Amino acid sequence: xxxxxxxxxxxxxxxxxxxxxxxxxxxxxxxxxxxxxxxxxxxxxxxxxxxxxxxxxxxxxxxxxxxxxxxxxxxxxxxxxxxxxxxxxxxxxxxxxxxxxxxxxxxxxxxxxxxxxxxxxxxxxxxxxxxxxxxxxx
Numbered sequence: 001x002x003x004x005x006x007x008x009x010x011x012x013x014x015x016x017x018x019x020x021x022x023x024x025x026x027x028x029x030x031x032x033x034x035x036x037x038x039x040x041x042x043x044x045x046x047x048x049x050x051x052x053x054x055x056x057x058x059x060x061x062x063x064x065x066x067x068x069x070x071x072x073x074x075x076x077x078x079x080x081x082x083x084x085x086x087x088x089x090x091x092x093x094x095x096x097x098x099x100x101x102x103x104x105x106x107x108x109x110x111x112x113x114x115x116x117x118x119x120x121x122x123x124x125x126x127x128x129x130x131x132x133x134x135x136x137x138x
Contacts, residue, residue: 001058003041005050005077010041013058017073024062025069029124032105033060033071036122039098040075043120049078051117068126073106079117 001016003009014034021030037058044056051057057076062069102109106122113119 002051002053002055003058005045005054005056007042007045009045009056009058010038013041014038017058017060021060021062021071025071029071033073033124036102036105037073037075039101040073040120040122043098044075044077048080048118051076051078065126070126071124072121073124074119074121076119077117079113 001013003012014037017037018030018034021033025033037060041056041058057074059074059076061072061074063072064070099109102122105124107125109120109122111118111120
């Protein structure tokens with residue numbers, strides 16, 4: 001789906017994801033998916049350029065695996081000069097924790113760049129699967 005490169009884009013993406021996956025994944029996983037998608041779209045709006053047409057592309061993919069559904073979220077934007085990265089934040093900072101939240105909830109996350117922009121993705125293994133080491137692609 002495409003959403004506006006605006007704060008409302010995160011709300012639209014969260015609601016659509018929740019509606020489409022409510023009967024497919026466990027509630028705890030759905031809550032994590034919604035939180036991570038909100039962070040990824042919010043980061044795209046705050047820190048990256050839009051895609052042509054002033055939009056951000058949002059996608060999710062489910063794959064059946066032993067023990068349940070694996071889910072990948074992907075947010076594609078027009079990119080930025082520095083690209084997404086985790087940064088330290090002071091306890092009283094009002095921002096800077098988004099990718100820490102993504103890393104804490106997702107099993108893996110990373111960034112892919114091409115000539116049109118960048119995609120930030122996060123993968124979730126089926127609930128109850130052993131968590132592999134964090135992998136960040138660059």
